[in-house]
Amino acid sequence: MTDVTLTVNGQTRSASVPPETTLLVLLREHLNLTGAKLGCDVGDCGACTVIVDGMAVNSCLMLAGQANGRNVTTIEGLATRDRLHPVQKAFEDTGALQCGFCGPGAIMASKALLDDNPNPSVKEIRDALSGSLCRCTGYTKMIDAVQEAASVLRNEATKQLTDART
Amino acid sequence: MDDKTEVLEREQLDIEILRDVNLRLPAVAPREAFPAVPLTVDARLQTRAVGQRATRPDCRMHGLGQTKYIDDIKLPGMLYARIKRAGISSARIKRIDTSGAEAMPGVMAVVIGKEIPVNSFGPTFQDQPVLAADRVFHAGDGVAAVAAVTEQIANEALEKIIVEYEALPAVFDPVEAMRDDAPKVHAPNSNIYASKVVRKGDVEKGFAESDHIFEGRFSTQMIEHVSLEPHAAIADWDATGRLTIYATIGRITLARADMARTLKLPMSRIRLIGTTVGGNFGGKNEISQEPALALLSKKTGRPVKGVFTRSEEFTSSTTRHPIIMDYKSGVTKEGRIVARQIRLVLDGGAYCSWSATTLGKACILSPGPYKIDNVLTEAFVVYTNKTMTGAMRGFGAPQVCFAYESHMDDIAKGLGKDQLEIRLLNAFDEGSSSPTGQVLHSVVVKETLNKAAARFGWESQS
Numbered sequence: 001m002t003d004v005t006l007t008v009n010g011q012t013r014s015a016s017v018p019p020e021t022t023l024l025v026l027l028r029e030h031l032n033l034t035g036a037k038l039g040c041d042v043g044d045c046g047a048c049t050v051i052v053d054g055m056a057v058n059s060c061l062m063l064a065g066q067a068n069g070r071n072v073t074t075i076e077g078l079a080t081r082d083r084l085h086p087v088q089k090a091f092e093d094t095g096a097l098q099c100g101f102c103g104p105g106a107i108m109a110s111k112a113l114l115d116d117n118p119n120p121s122v123k124e125i126r127d128a129l130s131g132s133l134c135r136c137t138g139y140t141k142m143i144d145a146v147q148e149a150a151s152v153l154r155n156e157a158t159k160q161l162t163d164a165r166t
Numbered sequence: 167m168d169d170k171t172e173v174l175e176r177e178q179l180d181i182e183i184l185r186d187v188n189l190r191l192p193a194v195a196p197r198e199a200f201p202a203v204p205l206t207v208d209a210r211l212q213t214r215a216v217g218q219r220a221t222r223p224d225c226r227m228h229g230l231g232q233t234k235y236i237d238d239i240k241l242p243g244m245l246y247a248r249i250k251r252a253g254i255s256s257a258r259i260k261r262i263d264t265s266g267a268e269a270m271p272g273v274m275a276v277v278i279g280k281e282i283p284v285n286s287f288g289p290t291f292q293d294q295p296v297l298a299a300d301r302v303f304h305a306g307d308g309v310a311a312v313a314a315v316t317e318q319i320a321n322e323a324l325e326k327i328i329v330e331y332e333a334l335p336a337v338f339d340p341v342e343a344m345r346d347d348a349p350k351v352h353a354p355n356s357n358i359y360a361s362k363v364v365r366k367g368d369v370e371k372g373f374a375e376s377d378h379i380f381e382g383r384f385s386t387q388m389i390e391h392v393s394l395e396p397h398a399a400i401a402d403w404d405a406t407g408r409l410t411i412y413a414t415i416g417r418i419t420l421a422r423a424d425m426a427r428t429l430k431l432p433m434s435r436i437r438l439i440g441t442t443v444g445g446n447f448g449g450k451n452e453i454s455q456e457p458a459l460a461l462l463s464k465k466t467g468r469p470v471k472g473v474f475t476r477s478e479e480f481t482s483s484t485t486r487h488p489i490i491m492d493y494k495s496g497v498t499k500e501g502r503i504v505a506r507q508i509r510l511v512l513d514g515g516a517y518c519s520w521s522a523t524t525l526g527k528a529c530i531l532s533p534g535p536y537k538i539d540n541v542l543t544e545a546f547v548v549y550t551n552k553t554m555t556g557a558m559r560g561f562g563a564p565q566v567c568f569a570y571e572s573h574m575d576d577i578a579k580g581l582g583k584d585q586l587e588i589r590l591l592n593a594f595d596e597g598s599s600s601p602t603g604q605v606l607h608s609v610v611v612k613e614t615l616n617k618a619a620a621r622f623g624w625e626s627q628s
Contacts (some may be wrong), residue, residue: 005239028238033231034231034234034237034238035230035232036231036397037235037237037238037394037395037397037444038195038237038446038473039394039395039476041474041475041476042476044476045394045476047394062537066292074231075230075231076230076231078230079230084229084230088229088230089229091225091229092221092225092226092229093219093221095219095220095221095225097222097225097228097229099221099228099237099393099394099395099442099443099444099445099446100224100225100227100228100233100442100444101394101395101444101445102394103228103229103231104228104229104231107229133392133394134394135391135392135393135394135447136445
């Protein structure tokens, strides 16, 4: 067994798992965070995407042991009691969530992009979502959603700055 | 403001008040996101829905990652099932030895085809076994199912199951399969398991009256739905003999009937819970592994979950029909279509599934939205030793659309005419009748074509 201690959505979590356990299985089976989905188990579909130390990662391809000591954010860590994360809100508003199975992965991939790049071009969005397969939306709504969320996040950042000055 | 709108608004107010309490997250999607006025409108009038943003009522849960698909559900004591696939396209099963798997620690039960009470199902013809018993019809057929305490043990157990096959002749090409001397997939039945003919006027006379004859063959490939959520189910056969199935199936009443048939259980003993489906597209319209999971649950007295791997999705679930489409059209020198003869050969794979429905729709729609007085369409769906084909968005319509529109382009090119012009010359009008004699209403083909052409600048492109 491998002992893993990591930060998940701001909380320190520990588990003792068989060494072949993936980060996805650790999250889903041991920590009961079923938001990240298993779609292909080979890193093609992106339904299992979570953010590890700021990077979007296919959690089905990362061993739980490799996540030891790292900071993991899952879809469950985005919304607060008061509000949805702007990316979640935008995905909802634009209809980018249909069957919803790819949603958590696509939202996490989008969040990782926006954390890095507050004003991405369509090409950059396509690039960031290239690892997230969706069979319902045809992706256009997702691209709209990311642009909408980017604009909301930029306005919030500007407002915070002006508020701080006054 | 009419009364209806008022009532709706009042309902919305009530909900608004409730939401202000902010009882908890996740909250339901806001009600006002739905169009407030009922959407039924008269034909040819724009509905109020167009241009509105409508939020799906379930998307809040999806975006929060809170939706529970089958794989997110865990019942106490639950076992994990895996299915051994044949890996051979056509064979007789000589012997199955499951003792090695049964002896493994952690393996709780094994089920083979012979144990299924009625080992056949299907929406039109009941020609598909739950698990192959004597004969394997395609490589993705299941031959045994294992339930174990972990998925990993179940996977290892599959390797301990020994199956001896006697390979039999197989056929993979649908045109070859139509020949008399081709191996019969479901002997003694013919490989052509359904056909349809649509006849209108006299095509031979029409061809004789035409100035030009155009012929073309078009074919499409097999396509898998690849819904992001794989086929998955949990079966729980309880001590009172009642069976609860959690399944990611779109047609749950049909699935319940199929379960009753295959398990020889009265329908009243079967409770089928349709969970949120993570993408269907026609691929989750029938049962697959569910009866095997039910028997594993009966044997072990524990709930059993089965989730297809991505490769099983490709080899063992339904796909879109590949169709070989032969078109022959007689046209006047002005470009009017006088006669059209079509022959469709649908590759039906190893089982019927929704092929009969697909065949019908492909056949009826194959002449295209054009006024043609003389039409003859003959369509056949044929067994081959390949993954079964079934329902997929459009039921055969996209395949024939590709063919008749490509054919129209060929005709336009041959006559030196504009592709838009030739369509406008032949397209349906209000009150035109389809090849099957249906008089059509609300026909806006020409308006649509003209508007589309204007929008993307067809004139300047051609």
